[in-house]
Amino acid sequence: MKIALIQLDIAFGKPEVNYAAAERKIREAAAGRPDCIILPELWTTGYDLTRLDDIADPGGQATAALMSGLAREYGVNIVAGSIAARQANGITNTMYVYDRSGAPAGEYSKLHLFKLMEEHLYLQPGSAKGLFKLDGISCAGLICYDIRFPEWVRAHMAEGAEILFISAEWPLPRLSHWRALLISRAIENQCFVVACNRVGDDPANTFGGHSLIIDPWGDIVCEASGHEEILSGEIDLARVREVREQIPVFTDRRPEFYV
């Protein structure tokens, strides 16, 4: 499976600019004929939280129209990062996933809102897992701060997911945490981790880039720089089965003692 990670800079609070940039980058990435493309977190608005009432995408519909159309046009799966979506219960930080036919394949709203960046003041948390299938492969999709909650990641991987997709806006000062947490999630869950971060600045933060693909042994398949780029890497799902057979963590678990 060939994966392209679109490590974008994001124009603060300017969805029209960001939709145009993401479309350009997806067309560029699609030329390399990937099986799957992933975008970062909140890529339509950035963290312009105080203006979300005006700029959130109602029901994710504008995002769906663009992403589903591109997925169908290029016959590529798209993990469309996350966006601020206006829902009946308020605004959520929601990841939408489309398969090669452009059909919705999954949806996940960020469960753990990040207080350090005031998400809890403007967003409603999700309440369901981010499990979906792409080309018959079981996948999980989570968002940024979620990677600090190994029990939430495990809840997904224990249901058989083999690839963990992460969309993020992870700040530069904690880049060492980003790498260590992602490598740990890959090792402990014996899965591929595909993690797409943004770059650039907003009024409060500088974001670190260094999007990554990590294999189920914890080795880095590929890693981006701190600048805008399309990172491309190939994964072989047989590696998940090999590592899970060699060290059978999932069958050796004793969950009855973990509560």
Ligand SMILES: O=C(O)CCC(=O)C(=O)O
């Ligand atoms: O956990 C962190 O250090 C960063 C999390 C974050 O930036 C987010 O969830 O948006």
